Amino acid sequence: MTHIRVKDSIRRLHEDYVKRGEEDGKLIRLDRNENAFGHSKNVERALRHTSGALSSYPELYADSLLHKLADIHRISEQNIVAGNGSFELITAISQSYLNPEDEVIIPTPTFDWYKTASLLAHGHIIEVPVENHRISPDKILQAVTAKTKIIWLCNPNNPTGTVLSEVELHRFLEKLSPEILLVLDEAYIDFIRETEPVNSIHIVRTHPNVILLRTFSKVYGLASLRIGYAIGNAAVIEGIRNFKTPVSVNYLAIEAAVASLDDEAFRRSVVRQTAKQLDYLYKEFNQLGLSYIRSNTNFLTVCVGRDSDYVVNELKKRKILVRGGKDFGYPEWLRITVGKEEENQLVVTYLKGILS
Numbered sequence: 001m002t003h004i005r006v007k008d009s010i011r012r013l014h015e016d017y018v019k020r021g022e023e024d025g026k027l028i029r030l031d032r033n034e035n036a037f038g039h040s041k042n043v044e045r046a047l048r049h050t051s052g053a054l055s056s057y058p059e060l061y062a063d064s065l066l067h068k069l070a071d072i073h074r075i076s077e078q079n080i081v082a083g084n085g086s087f088e089l090i091t092a093i094s095q096s097y098l099n100p101e102d103e104v105i106i107p108t109p110t111f112d113w114y115k116t117a118s119l120l121a122h123g124h125i126i127e128v129p130v131e132n133h134r135i136s137p138d139k140i141l142q143a144v145t146a147k148t149k150i151i152w153l154c155n156p157n158n159p160t161g162t163v164l165s166e167v168e169l170h171r172f173l174e175k176l177s178p179e180i181l182l183v184l185d186e187a188y189i190d191f192i193r194e195t196e197p198v199n200s201i202h203i204v205r206t207h208p209n210v211i212l213l214r215t216f217s218k219v220y221g222l223a224s225l226r227i228g229y230a231i232g233n234a235a236v237i238e239g240i241r242n243f244k245t246p247v248s249v250n251y252l253a254i255e256a257a258v259a260s261l262d263d264e265a266f267r268r269s270v271v272r273q274t275a276k277q278l279d280y281l282y283k284e285f286n287q288l289g290l291s292y293i294r295s296n297t298n299f300l301t302v303c304v305g306r307d308s309d310y311v312v313n314e315l316k317k318r319k320i321l322v323r324g325g326k327d328f329g330y331p332e333w334l335r336i337t338v339g340k341e342e343e344n345q346l347v348v349t350y351l352k353g354i355l356s
Contacts, residue, residue, distance in 0.1 A: 007120075009119045009120065009122050010116070010119045010120060013115070013116060013119060026319065027319050027320070027321055028319060028320045028321065028339060028343050028346065028347075029321050029337075030320060030321060030322050030336050030337040030338075030339050030343065030347065031321040031322050031323045031335075031337065032223075032323075032337065033158070033188075033218065033297070033298055033299045033335075033337045034217070034218075034221075034223050034337060035217075035218060035219065035220070035221035035223070035270060035298065036298075036337065036338065036339045036340050036343065037221065037269070037270050037273055037274075037340070038221050039220060039221035039222055039256070039260065039266075040220070040221075040259065040260050040262075040263035040266040041263075041266075042259035042260065042262055042263045042266075043222070043256045043259045043260060045259070046255045046256060046258070046259035047252060047255060047256060047259075050251060050252055050255055053251055054251065056251075057247055058247060058249060058250055058251035058254055059251075059254060060246070060247055061081070061082065061241065062082035062249045062254050063077070064254060064258055065082055065227075065229070065249075065254050065257050065258055066080050066082060066229075068258050068261050069229060069231075069261070072261065073201050073231065074201075075201065075204075075205075075231065076234065078234040078237065078238070079204070079231055079232060079233070079234055079237055080229055080230070080231055080237065081229065081230050081237050081240050081241045081244070082227065082228070082229045082249045082254075083227075083228055083229065083230065083244060083248060083249065084226045084227070084228075084245070084248040084249055084253075085215065085217065085226040085227060085228050086113075086185065086187060086213050086215050086217075086228045087113055087226075088226075088228075088244065088245065088248055089213055089228055089229075089230050089240070089244070090113050090114060090117045090152075090183075090185075090213070091113075091117045091120065091244075092240050092243065092244035092245075093117075093150070093181075093183060093211065093230070093240055094117040094118050094120065094121040094123065094150070095117075095120075095121050095243060095244075096239045096240050096242075096243045096244075097149065097150060097181055097239065098118060098121040098122065098123040098149055098150060099122075099149070100122040100123075101122065101123075101124050101147070102123050102124065102147060102148075102149035102150070103123070103124045103125075103126050103145060103147040103148045103149060104118040104123040104124065104125055104126065104148075104149065104150045104151075104152065105126045105127075105128060105140055105143050105144065105148060105150070105151045105152070106118070106125060106126070106127055106128070106151075106152050107127075107128050107129075107130055107135045107136075107140065107152075107153065107154075107157065108127040108128065108129055108130065108328075108329065109130065109159055109160065109328030109329050109330065110135075110152070110154045110157055110158065110159075110328075111152075111154045111158045111185065112327075112328075114152035114154075114185075118150070118152075123149070123150070124147070126143050126148075128140050128143050130157070130160060130162075133160040133162050133293045133301075134157075134160070134162045134164075135153060135155070135157055135162070135164060137164065137168055137169075137171065137172040140153075140172070141172070141175055141176065144176070144177070144180065148177075148180050149180065149181065150180070150181045150182075150183060151176075151180060151181070151182050151183070152183050152185065153182065153183065153184050153185065154185045154187070155169075155184050155185065155186060155189075155198070156188045156189070156191070156192060156295075156296040156297050158187070158188070158297065158299075159299070159301055159323070159325070159328050159330070159335045160293055160301060161188075161293050161294070161295030161296055161297045161299060161300065161301055162194075162293060162294075162296065163192055163194060163195055163198070163296040164198075165195045165196065165198065166196065166198045166199055166200075166203070169184075169198065169200075169203060170203070173203070173207050173210070176209075178207070178208065178209045179209070180209060181209055181210075181211065181236070182207075182209060182210050182211070183210075183211045183213065184200055184203075184210060184211070184212050184213065185213040186198075186200060186212055186213060186214055187213065187214070187215045187217070187218055187228075188218060188296065188297035188298065189214070190218070190219040190267065190270075190271055191218075191219070191271060191274055191275075191295075191296055191297050191298055192296040193275060193296060194294055194295075194296050195296070200212050201231065204231055204232055204233070208232075208233035208235075208236065209233075209236075210232060210233075211230050211231070211232040211236060211237075212230065212231040212232065213228065213229075213230050214228060214229050214230075214231070215227075215228035216228060216253075216256070216257050216260060218298060219267055219270050219271065219298075220257070220260040220266075220267065221260075221270070222253070222256050222257065222260065225250070225252060225253040225256050225257075226250075226253060227249055227253040227254070227256070227257050274298045274338050277338045277339070277340075277341060277344050278295060278300060278338055280341070280344055281300050281302075281336070281338070281344055281347075281348070282294075282300075284348040285300075285302055285348075288348075288351070288352065288355070290302050290303060290304065290305070290355075291303040298337060298338045299335055299336060299337045299338060300335075300336050300338065301325070301330070301333055301334070301335045301336075302333060302334055302336065303330075303332055303333050304332060304333065304334055304351070304355060305332055305355070306332060306355070307331065307332065308324035308325045308326055308330070308331055308332055308333055308334055309324050309326060311324070311334060311351075311354055311355070312324040312334065314350075314354045315347070315350060315351075315354070318346075318350050320343075320346065320347060320350065322334050322335065322336045322337075322347075323335040323336075
């Protein structure tokens with residue numbers, strides 16, 4: 001028995017990142033919100049010519065990617081920092097901007113790494129429950145105190161799939177102190193269709209206390225390469241760039257991300273196919289009499305009316321992985337990643353049998 005223990009701030013935290021069980025044979029993986037439609041063919045072409053550069057370190061700040069993003073978003077490269085996926089950027093923001101006992105406001109349920117990263121930086125967590133599956137800006141404002149330092153908003157939210165509109169965000173920011181950092185995690189922004197698209201780049205230009213997080217894991221299908229980026233005020237971004245892990249974005253990820261950005265047709269195709277398959281699931285779940293939350297993401301959260309662990313395990317027996325809702329306080333719900341047509345049809349067929 002060892003007497004060495006993790007620090008007090010995270011001792012009671014339990015991260016249950018379930019191993020998928022690759023040894024069980026071919027699985028339909030609808031549990032981690034990956035892109036079922038793959039990645040752009042541009043990526044494969046770009047990576048064919050990279051082997052000669054693998055013995056050298058990549059660009060220190062992923063400059064070629066920053067240059068591309070700055071051109072697309074019409075901002076300065078000084079307003080962008082690339083990272084080893086959103087996990088690293090969330091951790092870096094917490095490490096750079098949280099002092100011990102600073103308060104952090106997190107809606108619940110939401111992406112759980114906000115809490116982990118904040119606790120690692122010794123922040124004090126204030127959780128604000130969602131209302132009717134939606135983040136409540138008013139409730140968050142009510143939770144603000146003189147100690148509040150960071151507010152984490154996943155928009156669209158994971159696992160509920162709901163979104164705050166641009167109007168709601170502007171109203172929220174008008175009432176929020178400019179000394180409080182608002183982090184808008186926009187991993188699923190490409191899939192928004194229940195409201196007008198959110199022009200969050202404009203929000204950053206007008207509010208220096210806002211950071212946007214974007215990822216190449218979802219609509220671009222580069223989850224295994226671990227690459228994302230943050231956009232914000234140049235001085236705020238510098239505070240992240242200076243203290244995050246050096247040279248954390250690998251060369252293959254940079255090349256793949258740049259190539260992905262050159263294929264707008266692929267991005268639109270993923271969005272279109274995802275919307276079509278969501279509509280299919282809506283129709284089928286309506287016929288089954290199942291409640292669900294209309295989604296602005298590439299996943300759908302649905303109430304199955306019984307213990308979600310049972311349904312998760314029954315689907316796993318049939319080689320389909322989905323996420324049970326107990327971990328985020330929805331014990332009778334499933335979060336199902338939108339798959340290909342044939343995969344979604346199997347989910348519906350099996351659910352009919354399991355729930356009958």
